[in-house]
């Protein structure tokens with residue numbers, strides 16, 4: 001029995017069972033993919049959705065729960081995945097059908113399980129460092145400007161960068177998987193919580209991307225769509241300017257290595273009232289408003305790429 005109703009936060013096994021169930025329910029559309037492994041021996045499972053099998057479309061990547069305690073992020077990703085498969089809304093159908101989707105709801109499975117069994121506020125991986133410390137921050141461990149600011153060299157710190165870049169099997173294996181499909185990806189989107197922000201690269205510097213204003217415009221349109229449903233306000237901006245300098249994030253590595261046109265980090269609900277402990281009755285509203293913004297962002301991304309191709313020609 002797969003008890004998925006988005007009225008409570010699911011455990012890792014429920015999420016993985018559901019992904020496998022989807023691949024048998026929608027065999028022509030859904031393929032279970034293994035993006036990597038963890039230090040405790042779990043698999044990082046996701047799904048690829050292709051509504052036009054055999055007919056390659058631009059790829060969109062969604063991930064969440066790189067930080068274990070940010071439960072709303074994983075629930076929002078599975079909610080969006082379900083809508084992509086079942087929604088009849090014309091906007092959702094257009095972006096769903098016209099992209100290939102790589103969706104990984106839990107990219108730190110060891111940490112996520114630990115937040116359910118032992119420590120609700122655990123953030124990092126679960127690899128042991130020394131006698132008393134566990135885990136590196138998997139969003140400080142990627143190999144672009146690694147440990148050059150906004151991370152810690154102390155193994156017990158919540159922002160421990162690790163002993164070297166890609167020291168964590170999770171980031172090492174997932175980065176290899178990303179490289180293998182990277183030429184096809186036009187949008188990389190990583191869901192976190194909390195703060196209600198849409199953050200743009202880079203995290204290591206407040207310097208703006210060459211196409212910063214275009215991408216910021218797309219983010220602002222997304223935030224407008226999001227606010228339309230319930231009035232939830234999101235701030236849009238460069239990571240380093242909007243929150244703090246952070247190096248070694250997945251988004252920065254993906255932007256630099258794969259040159260994806262649009263790379264974004266969402267910080268989902270709320271603004272700190274409940275923080276990481278967001279009540280489960282907000283999963284569906286958060287899912288709906290986030291999907292609204294995602295549809296807008298991807299329609300705008302497609303337009304950006306269309307114009308870019310026209311300019312080249």
Ligand code: 0X9
Pocket residue numbers: 067070139192193194199202203204239243246247249250251252265267
């Ligand atoms: O610190 C982080 O990794 C993220 N904030 S959180 O509270 N969810 O931990 C912000 C990451 C944004 N920075 C980059 N992607 N560079």
Ligand code: ZN
Pocket residue numbers: 067070139192193
């Ligand atoms: Zn986070």
